[in-house]
Amino acid sequence: MTSTLKGITLKGSAELVAEFFSFGINSILYQRGIYPPETFTRVTHYDMSLQLTTDPKLKNYLTNVVSQLKEWLFECTVQKLVLVITCLETNEVLERWQFDIECDKSAKESSAPREKSIKTIQDEIRSVIRQITATVTFLPLLETPCAFDLLVYTDKDLVVPDKWEESGPQIIDQSEEVRLRSFTTSIHKVNSMVAYKRTDSV
Amino acid sequence: MDLEDDTTVLTTLKSFNSFISRPEHPQRLSDHSAGSGNLQSQYKRSMELLEAAEQVYSKNRYLQLDQEKKQMEMSHKRARFELEKAASDSARDLEHEIDRNQELLGRIKKLEERETEAAKNLSEQVEANRALRKNLEGLNKKLEERDSRLNTANQTVSSLKDEIRELKQKIQNKDSTISTQTLENQELQEQLDLQRRKYQEVSQVCQNLQAAQSSCSEHIIKIKELERRLALQEQDIAIVKTVKSEVARVPDLEKELKRLRDDNAFLRESRENCSLLKEEVEGLRRKLERMEKTKEELVNMELDKERLAEKLQAWENLGQSTGLNIRKPEDLSREVIQIQQREIALKEQNYTLNSRVRSVERSQTELRAELSQQRSKTLEEQKKRESQDALVRRLQKRVLLLTKERDGMRAILESYDSELAPTEYSPQLSKRLREAEDVLQKTQNHNAEMEAQLTKAQEETGTLRLQLQTVELELDSLKKQQASAADSSSLATKEEVSILRQKIEDLEAERQRLEEQNNVLEMRLERHNLQGDYDPVKTRVLHLKMNPTAVAKQQRQQEVEALREEVTHLRELVRSLQDGGSLVHSQDDSSMHSSSLGLSLPPSKEILDLRKQMESSELRNQRLKEVFQRKIQEFRTVCYVLTGYQIDITTENQYRLTSVYAEHMDDSLLFKKGSNGSMQLMETEFSKTLGEMVALHLHHQKSIPAFLSAVTLDLFSRQTTI
Numbered sequence: 065m066t067s068t069l070k071g072i073t074l075k076g077s078a079e080l081v082a083e084f085f086s087f088g089i090n091s092i093l094y095q096r097g098i099y100p101p102e103t104f105t106r107v108t109h110y111d112m113s114l115q116l117t118t119d120p121k122l123k124n125y126l127t128n129v130v131s132q133l134k135e136w137l138f139e140c141t142v143q144k145l146v147l148v149i150t151c152l153e154t155n156e157v158l159e160r161w162q163f164d165i166e167c168d169k170s171a172k173e174s175s176a177p178r179e180k181s182i183k184t185i186q187d188e189i190r191s192v193i194r195q196i197t198a199t200v201t202f203l204p205l206l207e208t209p210c211a212f213d214l215l216v217y218t219d220k221d222l223v224v225p226d227k228w229e230e231s232g233p234q235i236i237d238q239s240e241e242v243r244l245r246s247f248t249t250s251i252h253k254v255n256s257m258v259a260y261k262r263t264d265s266v
Numbered sequence: 267m268d269l270e271d272d273t274t275v276l277t278t279l280k281s282f283n284s285f286i287s288r289p290e291h292p293q294r295l296s297d298h299s300a301g302s303g304n305l306q307s308q309y310k311r312s313m314e315l316l317e318a319a320e321q322v323y324s325k326n327r328y329l330q331l332d333q334e335k336k337q338m339e340m341s342h343k344r345a346r347f348e349l350e351k352a353a354s355d356s357a358r359d360l361e362h363e364i365d366r367n368q369e370l371l372g373r374i375k376k377l378e379e380r381e382t383e384a385a386k387n388l389s390e391q392v393e394a395n396r397a398l399r400k401n402l403e404g405l406n407k408k409l410e411e412r413d414s415r416l417n418t419a420n421q422t423v424s425s426l427k428d429e430i431r432e433l434k435q436k437i438q439n440k441d442s443t444i445s446t447q448t449l450e451n452q453e454l455q456e457q458l459d460l461q462r463r464k465y466q467e468v469s470q471v472c473q474n475l476q477a478a479q480s481s482c483s484e485h486i487i488k489i490k491e492l493e494r495r496l497a498l499q500e501q502d503i504a505i506v507k508t509v510k511s512e513v514a515r516v517p518d519l520e521k522e523l524k525r526l527r528d529d530n531a532f533l534r535e536s537r538e539n540c541s542l543l544k545e546e547v548e549g550l551r552r553k554l555e556r557m558e559k560t561k562e563e564l565v566n567m568e569l570d571k572e573r574l575a576e577k578l579q580a581w582e583n584l585g586q587s588t589g590l591n592i593r594k595p596e597d598l599s600r601e602v603i604q605i606q607q608r609e610i611a612l613k614e615q616n617y618t619l620n621s622r623v624r625s626v627e628r629s630q631t632e633l634r635a636e637l638s639q640q641r642s643k644t645l646e647e648q649k650k651r652e653s654q655d656a657l658v659r660r661l662q663k664r665v666l667l668l669t670k671e672r673d674g675m676r677a678i679l680e681s682y683d684s685e686l687a688p689t690e691y692s693p694q695l696s697k698r699l700r701e702a703e704d705v706l707q708k709t710q711n712h713n714a715e716m717e718a719q720l721t722k723a724q725e726e727t728g729t730l731r732l733q734l735q736t737v738e739l740e741l742d743s744l745k746k747q748q749a750s751a752a753d754s755s756s757l758a759t760k761e762e763v764s765i766l767r768q769k770i771e772d773l774e775a776e777r778q779r780l781e782e783q784n785n786v787l788e789m790r791l792e793r794h795n796l797q798g799d800y801d802p803v804k805t806r807v808l809h810l811k812m813n814p815t816a817v818a819k820q821q822r823q824q825e826v827e828a829l830r831e832e833v834t835h836l837r838e839l840v841r842s843l844q845d846g847g848s849l850v851h852s853q854d855d856s857s858m859h860s861s862s863l864g865l866s867l868p869p870s871k872e873i874l875d876l877r878k879q880m881e882s883s884e885l886r887n888q889r890l891k892e893v894f895q896r897k898i899q900e901f902r903t904v905c906y907v908l909t910g911y912q913i914d915i916t917t918e919n920q921y922r923l924t925s926v927y928a929e930h931m932d933d934s935l936l937f938k939k940g941s942n943g944s945m946q947l948m949e950t951e952f953s954k955t956l957g958e959m960v961a962l963h964l965h966h967q968k969s970i971p972a973f974l975s976a977v978t979l980d981l982f983s984r985q986t987t988i
Contacts, residue, residue: 211817213813218808228809231807232807
């Protein structure tokens with residue numbers, strides 16, 4: 065957060081959004097039980113207690129993705145970040161956490177900071193993360209062993225970096241969608257939503 | 267009364283004592299003071315005094331005695347009274363005693379009677395006693411006889427008991443011999459079992475032998491085969507020799523091979539070329555076909571062209587005929603556009619005309635309204651005029667009347683003038699005349715005014731009429747105009763308008779439909795967006811190659827592969843084992859032997875060893891079992907002989923005790939071992955009969971051995987006493 069208290073720059077915004085993704089992904093993984101709860105530690109951030117993973121492999125993966133994402137956010141070439149939860153037994157996509165990112169590309173030209181305090185942005189982020197935590201109440205239970213993947217929707221003209229490759233959208237067959245809250249840094253606007261496979265019982 | 271008397275006595279005694287004690291002092295005083303002169307008097311006096319005192323004393327004594335006497339009398343009376351009382355009591359007692367005496371006498375009599383009865387009884391009893399004694403003596407005699415008999419019987423009994431004892435001993439001996447025989451029998455049976463087992467072993471060995479024989483025969487077959495192979499090999503050797511000779515030719519052949527290979531390569535290339543050429547040919551054929559098609563198309567096109575040229579000619583002709591310079595479709599379109607523009611202009615004109623017509627109509631209606639107003643006005647004016655005409659006529663009449671009156675008046679005046687002197691009445695008359703003239707003039711003025719008004723009104727009506735006429739003319743002209751306008755364009759425009767309206771409606775409907783469709787599509791797009799769909803033209807989806815899903819999947823696959831390998835491995839193992847264990851794997855363990863034992867025909871060395879081991883161990887086990895059994899049997903017999911109880915285990919924790927001296931075979935005692943090791947007696951038919959002993963030894967003394975020995979003793983005594 066390099067920006068001053070008064071406003072927010074493109075770089076600050078990118079960092080703020082990347083940080084949100086880091087915490088958001090961690091809390092989804094914790095809430096949905098993709099990784100065992102004992103591999104998480106409690107951390108206080110955004111004036112609330114959050115769970116961060118201690119699994120070294122996962123940590124490494126997340127830092128890789130988030131740092132790359134930060135770069136793309138700075139370039140305003142990201143459209144979406146999607147967390148896909150796949151069943152390992154059937155290779156079926158069970159849940160899709162989608163974060164639509166709307167970039168204000170005019171911020172790239174003008175470097176003037178926007179008038180929005182970090183505190184209000186963090187308040188918005190906190191409410192989004194709270195909602196993610198609350199979704200556990202209606203999402204169906206993941207009964208089989210699952211793994212997750214992060215998809216990034218970028219502009220077509222982007223050069224694919226090493227270690228990255230193109231992938232399918234991993235769309236859920238017969239899904240239910242729920243829109244969650246959104247927040248904006250006045251440069252990046254993040255709309256969150258979750259889609260999950262409709263179960264027969266519903 | 268007595269007490270009062272006593273008190274008086276006491277008082278007198280007191281006074282007397284006081285009197286006695288007092289005079290001593292004066293005597294002494296007199297002794298001292300008076301001397302012996304007065305002695306006589308004194309003596310007399312004292313004598314008197316003494317006499318008085320004696321008198322008093324006697325009196326007192328008398329009184330006292332009297333008193334005593336009274337007392338005595340009183341006591342005497344009392345005594346007598348008491349005596350009388352006692353006498354009466356004794357008399358009463360006496361009477362009582364007499365009564366009792368009588369009663370007793372009655373009793374004595376009764377007793378005497380009884381005594382006599384008893385004496386009688388006694389005598390009877392004595393007689394009976396005597397009879398009984400006689401009986402007794404008889405009985406004693408009998409008893410003695412019996413005793414003697416009993417003695418003899420006892421003797422016989424003792425002799426019999428001795429016999430029984432001997433017999434029992436014999437029986438015991440027999441029992442022991444039986445038990446030993448049963449033991450021997452068991453031993454023999456065991457030996458038999460052993461023999462049987464040995465026989466089984468032998469038979470097994472026999473089987474093995476047979477198996478070995480069969481294997482031997484197989485081996486022989488194998489050997490034969492091998493011999494055959496050997497022969498074949500010899501043949502082969504011969505062949506090899508020929509081959510060697512051929513081998514010498516190999517370099518030549520290799521060269522040839524190289525050449526052929528080259529040729530082959532060349533041919534391959536040529537084949538590839540050929541295929542390429544074929545492809546080309548194919549392509550060319552396709553091209554040709556396409557060309558033919560294009561040719562046909564060309565012909566068609568030419569035909570079309572001719573037709574179009576004809577059409578063009580026709581167009582041109584049309585252009586010439588119409589006078590418009592239409593040479594090309596562009597011209598036509600231009601022309602059409604012009605026409606359309608013209609049409610538009612005409613439409614606009616039409617619209618303007620329509621609007622004008624409408625405005626004119628509006629003005630017409632206004633004018634009509636005005637006209638009606640004007641008409642009403644003219645009617646009013648006419649009415650006014652008529653009324654004024656009437657007024658004028660009336661005024662004229664009046665004027666006539668007045669002129670007549672005036673003429674009359676003048677005639678009267680002239681007559682007066684003529685009759686009278688003008689001087690007398692002339693001023694008066696002239697005055698009147700003047701007045702009358704004034705009035706006349708006024709009326710005339712009024713009349714003139716009225717006439718002027720009338721003319722004015724008439725003029726007004728005239729102007730109004732003129733106006734009306736002009737308006738009517740205008741109206742007519744307008745009507746004409748309208749009619750002409752309607753005639754000229756109304757039909758066309760109306761049709762056009764209706765067509766256009768319909769078109770507009772259609773377009774509106776289509777627009778709404780499209781809007782709805784648009785909404786639906788937008789919603790669908792939104793939904794797709796929510797589901798994660800994307801536009802592949804603008805967007806690409808990226809993810810890290812080494813993402814957790816891929817890693818997990820890979821791990822899973824690896825696991826699956828490992829498991830599959832293991833499965834195939836195990837399957838092979840199983841198959842090899844089923845084939846007879848000829849391929850003994852290093853992983854083979856003894857547990858698998860037993861499963862493969864039944865199927866294997868030629869058992870491996872290891873298996874044989876193990877089998878031998880197993881047999882020896884089994885043999886050892888059996889021997890140990892035998893020894894144990896023997897020992898156990900020995901122990902049991904010893905226990906049986908020593909304690910007199912045979913102990914059997916019926917079920918878990920239950921022991922059945924059968925005594926040596928049991929009267930029946932079924933008589934036994936059941937003990938159950940409790941969880942804490944204590945023994946409890948269970949109820950059996952036999953134990954029910956031993957209630958006393960159970961109560962004494964088990965419940966009271968709480969000793970099972972005591973109970974058992976008591977039972978033994980009881981049974982023993984029962985057996986011996988019979």
